[in-house]
Amino acid sequence: MDIVVTIILIGGLFFFAGGAIGIIRLPEFYCRLHAAGQLDTMGVLWTMAALALYVLDDFSLGAILTSLKIILIVFFLFITSPTATHAIVDAGVRAGLRPWRKRGAEE
């Protein structure tokens, strides 16, 4: 069980690391949001799944309640994360920041 949990945790950390690298490497504001908003959501999903499995290892009422709370965290994050990303993008558009485009790329 511990091995499975560790593997899933490492998978989540992989996505988190990808998100962080993406924020640094991508060229501009909108592209960076892709990495910031979404790879993080995936990382949270994996790490939370690992935590829920870890808690459920010794099976009891308290463990079930805790894992239900973890599922609630993931549920609310999946609603709020795209909304927040959208709000940031919208703020950028309203402030007049034009999306970067590669030279010679057609519309």
Next chain:
Amino acid sequence: MPDQSRGNLNSEGQILAKDSPSPSNQKRKSLTSFILTFLASFVIWLILSGKFDLFHISLGIISCLIVAYTSADLLLPQQKLGHLIKVWLRFIRYLPWLLYQIFIANLHVMYLVLHPRMNQLIAPGIIRFKSKFSDEMSLFIFANSITLTPGTITVYVTVDGNYAVHAIDRKSGEPLPGEMEQRVANIMGE
């Protein structure tokens, strides 16, 4: 207290009057939405409190009654109950497909980010298209599904279904609206 609750039912009934004319039907409908709101908030109370003695449960019942009384028409807008349950079941069936898509797209963005020649691979741009949805719920589900799938972010949605989507490269943006729109349409039964 009974006077107040009857007053609530009547004012609810006036809002509902467009859909169904008979008053007893309206009363029953707002009562079911009251009960469903109460049950949903009470289940969440039980999960979050985790204590099952008399004191905590009665506290939960009282506060859930207050919440359900004040906001029964927020959680469930005026719709037929059977239709609502069907929509929820179809939404749950939609989730595994969405998670699978998110996973694939995540791997794609990871590949882009970690690729040494990233700047040649990405081609950011804004895609505009018009979807066929008319009701707000499917517009909302579709917009959030687009944003959750990495590589695409919804920039704006208008009420009549005009979308602007920022895509990080051509491969992420091409499938839109496509299959995802079809699946969301299936959920809402359009």
